[in-house]
Amino acid sequence: MKRAETESSGRPQRGQWRAVEERISRDIASGVFAPGSRLPNETEIMQRFGVGRHTVRRAIAGLVAAGKVRVEQGRGTFVEEYSVIRYSIALRTRFNRNLKGEGRVPSGQPIEDLEMPAPPVIAAALHIREGAPVYMIQRRGFADSIPISYGRNYHPVARFPDIHLRRRESASMTQIYKDYGITDYVRHSTTIFTRLPTAEEARLLAQPPEQPVLAMQKVDVDLEGRPIAYSDGVWAGGRIQFVITHDDQPDEMHVDTTSHERKGND
Amino acid sequence: MKRAETESSGRPQRGQWRAVEERISRDIASGVFAPGSRLPNETEIMQRFGVGRHTVRRAIAGLVAAGKVRVEQGRGTFVEEYSVIRYSIALRTRFNRNLKGEGRVPSGQPIEDLEMPAPPVIAAALHIREGAPVYMIQRRGFADSIPISYGRNYHPVARFPDIHLRRRESASMTQIYKDYGITDYVRHSTTIFTRLPTAEEARLLAQPPEQPVLAMQKVDVDLEGRPIAYSDGVWAGGRIQFVITHDDQPDEMHVDTTSHERKGND
DNA sequence: GAGTGGTCTAGACCACACG
């Protein structure tokens, strides 16, 4: 345990920016810089550590990518306030119910929606012909008014005629499915990986473009196993943890739009 | 589809480094720079775009974080060759079987192992008293000799006496469990999130520290629902996708260490 | 030793926020 070099301890390979990053990082962890508070500006940090501006900026870039601070141009650099949401992925996964179970207030914002021919990947997932019409809904999901997800939903038009009309009446997919006689549905498969967001994704998720996101693609099916929806989206990397369970408790099959509260069961 | 330029919409805020990054990115995507090949060195890129070295380096930093190129000091910058592994997470998740199913050759490398008192989180996960002895095994997982995972496994010593002895004989946990009379076990829960790796994690996963990893914590239980293992590790962000399924096909319960091949079942 | 990337400095100017 006494290796020559180090990963983060003594790293005097002329690594001044590492020293600065680590020092600030520790000061954040130990509360010297409280969550939400502003860091000293670049000039102050330069003087405090006796380094050039580039060195300071290199250090801060690392803290941004790690999600520890957030930079607001013209205003300053602020300590990121953490609040990780555990989002459950199980046989029955429901956005609204999940967040309420975490004691959060869920909401959604439609961004765009249109009918389009199904591209290969989506057609395959939905078990329809390539080019068959699908209805795409692009939306953002929020927890307590903070954006946590952004992505596109695809429904086969053949199965859900006029879905665009109902889409404007309800924010709950569960409610909409009910209109089509689908009282229950389950998650068939979920693919999760990580990558950096595009500039637009970062903006819509209100996170720095240098911080990674979780990308998710999923297929929902009805109780007969027929695919009813394909989704492709990104989730704020610093604010979300996915919790996967396989032993599925059927649970009640309510449509919880806004009526009953129910919160906190941790 | 004819926006002015870049997705950030009108963003020519003097963004030379963005232009350079995007141009190189497109040249990689279109095959001008083939996977594995070396990019022009910094001086050449400077001249080609008529920009300073810092600008070139800023652009390359973005490509590194996105996993598109890999920089080897003293040798050059190379186009990353992609090969994403889809790792299945289901009721029955087995490392070796998963990789063989993807047509890869699985292997593992023990790094360290020791007996220790269970810290709070691990004790809670394993349903044992805090401080009760657990056996920790630190290891790396490989697919085709390329590192893909790195983490720690914890087993309750009370349930698995002398597990350290058997650990040196077999690389397959499934095989070891069999020695203790456990012929089957299932995944109880899995937590997944993303973050940047530590310097050590990046080194062990042979990936740049600027590229995100997938972090996973999981609990395995026996068929009576008793926890038998807790794991905490990281997976190479650029090489792994997790595929979660809930409709679980029991599947055969073989112990596939090295004997029978079996590959490709997609 | 030649070539390639890594770190650092000093300085200039631009863009954005806020009063």
Next chain:
DNA sequence: GTGTGGTCTAGACCACTCA
């Protein structure tokens, strides 16, 4: 306008790889 961060340049020197 003042303050804060964002971009860019020019140049120096260090560290690593490979012949």
